Amino acid sequence: MTDRTSGHRPDQAELEELASLLPFPAERDLPPGRHLHHKETLMNLIDKETDEAPAHQPATPRPHVPRFRRPALLLPAAGLALTTALLTTLTLTNQNATTSPPSAKSPSTDTRTGARTGTGTAPHDATLLLDRIATVAAKTAQRPVTASQFVYVRTLQTGNEGKFGGPLKLTKAAEREVWMSQKPGAVTDVGLIHEDGAYWPITVGVPDGEAPVGYPAGLNRPTYAWLASLPTAPDALLDRLSKEITRDQDARDTPTADRNRDQDAFDTIGELLRETVMPPRTAAALYQAAAKIPGVTEDPDAKDAAGRHGIGVARDNTRTGERTAWIFDPTTLAYLGERTYLTRDTTLGKKGALLHVSAVLERGVVNALREQPPTKTT
Template sequence: MNTNNPPSTGTGRSEAEELLSAPAEWDLPLSRHLHYKDVLMQQIDNDRTASAASAQESPAPRRRFSRRMVLVPVASMALAGALAVTFSAGDHHTSTPATGSSTQAAKANGASVTLDRIAAVAMKTDATPVRDDQFVYVRSLVQSNEGAFDGPVRLSAPYKREFWRSQKPGPVATTGWIRETGKGAVMSGQLVPVEGEAVPAGIDHPTYKWLASLPTDPDALLKLLYAQVRVEEGRSKDQAVFSEIGNLLGETIMPPANAAAFYKAAGKIPCVTEIPDAVDAAGRHGIAITRRDAASATRDEWIFDKKSLAFLGSRSYITKDKAKGITSDTLYGSDAILQRTVVDEHGKAPATKTNS
């Protein structure tokens, strides 16, 4: 995305910024999607398995899936049907407004207009081209579900996440590195590679050059996304594409025309609506573009500054679970993008805040 770093609110430093600059004794995550968090858990599983084998003990206990439920707009985890989470009554709930078809149509029209405005701003925003030997650096503040997979949702305190996205065209097995710092971090302070099967630049490894090669016509772009985005079980294709667009807008840098095309394409996805006020993990208020998915009983939000229309962050909700009596939205993840820039080396934070 070709956006400047999101603006701070107020004249003083926010509580989130104070936390980020605080000493490490407070014990100190927007991942692109669940894969990043899963990488951390795989590392832990491997360590446990190795230790158990060497000590000739029983295998490590089954993984708790709660750590995988860090927010990204895509973090719905195919929760419909197979969802085994129990939600604490009254915790993290917001009422779900009753809407008729006319109201929904009005909201959808409002979202399309707002996304067109955001696209117009994106077209006027400079983006620094990223070389193959560089990295896109994103620093964010995250709240994630730290409860057990089959237990109540328990949001963590805000903690820091840094992500260095590789720009090598590949195929590459390591597409980036992450470092999470805070009480909710699985391996706090450790730099962990994002590894998997070797992939070329593409939907699973979105480099600046690949993004720049995509169609800038919204209809052509949307057709490509519907063809390439994979759908998790229990999730609709529309939601998968909406979430993938959010992932790309949140943790990449792309040319202005491509960013504008993504926003306009999002406005063409069915059931995308606007919310007049939403809050990111850093406490910043903005307008939200959201989509509620009946198939997976989830709702994703993208939050934008009300004045500058800069991308601030995102939130994810579980919308219902009839088996457990859940009838209103339950927040299970939130993030705030605090910095986005280009760096020459992974593992090191930029010396200063630089606009993308």
């Protein structure tokens, strides 16, 4: 380190090195996605206790509830008898069947994208990586989706089971297909889910048998047209998402003390990437906006639920002890999936244990429910 009395002023590289040694600021949030994650853990516990009921006592029939992270008020038609406390949220938790932490590799750089594919050092800021991803996304060909069509996404993911509060027990990976309606305005028939060998309509439901009023396009039902309406300037986009998130959290009566703007923005962008087809300009803007979120770093070697290794864009939630990484192909920078694992020992498991992992196998646009795209794209 340079002596202060030498008259030498540290250059930018030295300043960045010093900054990288500082710890990230503590966070105080428990974002909406994790609230839903813990609710599903409770739901799984209830299901397990029902399944293990004594033979002399007939088990109460339970509805099948597909795991769906968003929207908050969407329910399959077969699941309307679920307890009122759980009627307001459905969760999609994507976990892998292994609990080993991400491996560390020697640093290397992809000659095509310049993305770091492995390192044994501290995580680096992801700004340059996100800029490259945004450039690729902006050049991706995508025909507009009409209001009469459906967005189709096929994923591979696992769930979790165990006692409420942990530790978690990961289940075997399984495929899931979803068809999402693109109709404008408030709709009650939002789409269809195919998983566990059955089809489950996604309809708007409310507790106590009240008449459904429909669900509008928006953060909880991100149609192609709604995504296209978002600002493409990163700062304006973050501001718009912040307002949408605040409105959503107010509707859920989320305490102000449990909110963190930066973590919420990262989680929300991640949710928008999972099961949508979006305009290239919107995708690029989301990645550019993510680059402006403090604490977003590279996760140099992340593996999705299909076993594909990629480079991750990650953020640590220091309040919950979790790191979530969006995974991208190290050569093409195409989105592969997402994973979340523990960065410290918690009641959910040991440090390095996976909490969820997913892989996008196919995206497309179709004209009818249960229809599959003619060609497979990822």
